[in-house]
Each structure stands twice: as structure tokens, then as C-alpha cells.
Amino acid sequence: MLESQSTFPVTAEGPGPVTGTIGGFHGTLSYQTDADNNPQLAFTRDTPGVPEYIPAQSPFHPDTFGREDGINVFWMGQNNFYDPPGVKSDIAKCIAFLSSKRYIVMSLLNAGDEGIGTTSYDQLAQINADLARTYPDNFFDIRKILINNYDPASLQDVQDHINDVPPSSLRNDAEHLNDKGYAVVAQQVAAFIASRSW
Structure with missing residues (x-):
């Protein structure tokens, strides 16, 4: 779970999970809610491994949007x-x-x-x-x-x-x-x- 988000690039309305990199790890950023229905962002890296600490407010670098077939x-x-x-x-x-x-x-x-x-x-x-x-x-x-x-x-x-x-x-x-x-x-x-x- 990510802490101290500066913005929510993924919301309940979209655009859906986004792939990209944070702290040198590639994975998927997704929108979730906790037990009290508070919004949260979760990052799941592509490959499993030992838990890693990523400082709060670390930048998330999304993969390039706008595929040639996208608008x-x-x-x-x-x-x-x-x-x-x-x-x-x-x-x-x-x-x-x-x-x-x-x-x-x-x-x-x-x-x-x-x-x-x-x-x-x-x-x-x-x-x-x-x-x-x-x-x-x-x-x-x-x-x-x-x-x-x-x-x-x-x-x-x-x-x-x-x-x-x-x-x-x-x-x-x-x-x-x-x-x-x-x-x-x-x-x-x-x-x-x-x-x-x-």
C-alpha cells in the first residue's frame, strides 16, 4: 500500500490499473479502498521478492500511454x-x-x-x-x-x-x-x- 499520495492517477472512475515503475521496481498501480471505504493506491511489482521500503511520495513513472491504436x-x-x-x-x-x-x-x-x-x-x-x-x-x-x-x-x-x-x-x-x-x-x-x- 502506498502512503502519503500526492495525487491519485488511478481513481474509482478510471483509468483502471496502470503499469509503471516506482523505486526502480516495475509493476501495476491500482485503486483500492480500505475497510472504512477510504481510497488507497496499491502497487504490486511484477516479480516477487523480499519486501522493499519505498519512501513516501516517491514518484511513480507510468509506462507510456497512447499506443498507436489509442486515442x-x-x-x-x-x-x-x-x-x-x-x-x-x-x-x-x-x-x-x-x-x-x-x-x-x-x-x-x-x-x-x-x-x-x-x-x-x-x-x-x-x-x-x-x-x-x-x-x-x-x-x-x-x-x-x-x-x-x-x-x-x-x-x-x-x-x-x-x-x-x-x-x-x-x-x-x-x-x-x-x-x-x-x-x-x-x-x-x-x-x-x-x-x-x-
Whole structure:
């Protein structure tokens, strides 16, 4: 069992067990829960041997993701958009790690209260413009697609469209999409992948 995790690269939602190396040992990192249902990460090395001590917070180096037949979708930066260099650096590091050219960089979304004229809107628009310029063949503007999927019969959705924010009919709250919103995302990402014959 690993102690003092700095992050959980494997969660109950996925991506499932991940192979890689920690402390010079290759094995599989998996998500588990203890008797009290607390999340834990467990590392099982490939070959048996005497127990070894690995210091807490030791880095786990996953095997390269992105097999040639895999497709990677990066939709990150929403929670730290106030740090544009950090967002762009994180995405660049992920892409540099890939062995596949089949990847999508999704645009960041603005919240319902981050419409035209707000500082947040301007920051997010700049990040998205930078990502589109950096990854012209792989950038996917899901934000604009969601905004264009507003309900013209809904006064609130019409106002959201005017404000250039994802429509209320596709959100659970100011920031998070609802099932209908995620269905739009899933359908559009699938269409983007199909258009590339991936």
C-alpha cells in the first residue's frame, strides 16, 4: 500500500490499473479502498521478492500511454485557468509523453457567470486561442459547440448564448455540465474522431 499520495492517477472512475515503475521496481498501480471505504493506491511489482521500503511520495513513472491504436483526449485546465502558463505546460508535457499522434486537446469552458466582458472570459479565450494555435490539427472547440447547442425556445438559453457561455439547459450549475451536456460532448468527440478516421 502506498502512503502519503500526492495525487491519485488511478481513481474509482478510471483509468483502471496502470503499469509503471516506482523505486526502480516495475509493476501495476491500482485503486483500492480500505475497510472504512477510504481510497488507497496499491502497487504490486511484477516479480516477487523480499519486501522493499519505498519512501513516501516517491514518484511513480507510468509506462507510456497512447499506443498507436489509442486515442487520448485532454480536457484540462478548468480548475487552474488563472495560471495560463501552467495549463499550457501541463498539456504540452502530456502530449510530449505520448507515442501516438491521435489526441484531442479540448477547449476550456467558461462558467455561466464568466460571460463576455469578464476577466475570466478574457483569460479563458486567450488560453483557448493559444491552444488552437499550438495544436491546429488536434484542437477541438467544444466550448463553441456547446454554446451553439442552446435552446432558442428558452429565454435563459438565449441570454446565455448572447453572453457566450454554455447554455443553462446543458448545465447542472454555473460550471458543471449535466447529462444532456455531456451527451453533446460525447457525440461531438465521437464525430471528431470519425472525421479523422481514427
